[in-house]
Amino acid sequence: MRIQCPNCGERAIEEFTYRGAAAPERPALDAPLEAHFAYVYIRDNPAGRHLEHWHHAGGCRAWLVVERSTTSHEICSVRLAEDQEAQGAGAGQ
Numbered sequence: 001m002r003i004q005c006p007n008c009g010e011r012a013i014e015e016f017t018y019r020g021a022a023a024p025e026r027p028a029l030d031a032p033l034e035a036h037f038a039y040v041y042i043r044d045n046p047a048g049r050h051l052e053h054w055h056h057a058g059g060c061r062a063w064l065v066v067e068r069s070t071t072s073h074e075i076c077s078v079r080l081a082e083d084q085e086a087q088g089a090g091a092g093q
């Protein structure tokens with residue numbers, strides 16, 4: 001699998017570190033304990049397109065939001081997490 005880094009171009013997957021799903025919103029500090037438990041431990045297992053955070057640790061060290069199909073591993077889009085944050089989607093926490 002290869003990822004098209006917006007800064008570095010197409011690179012091998014070995015240069016990247018997977019962080020997890022990009023979708024979950026971090027609960028507020030005063031949220032109930034159950035909300036924090038769910039944020040940390042409860043994960044969806046989607047089949048199909050999924051937003052994920054990847055770190056280009058072996059390159060520009062940027063955080064990326066990668067839209068990938070969990071069934072075919074096709075990468076549909078890649079953008080910088082800081083751009084996602086600027087759009088108010090809450091990525092790159």
Ligand SMILES: [Zn+2]
Pocket residue numbers: 005006007008009056059060061062
């Ligand atoms: Zn890069």
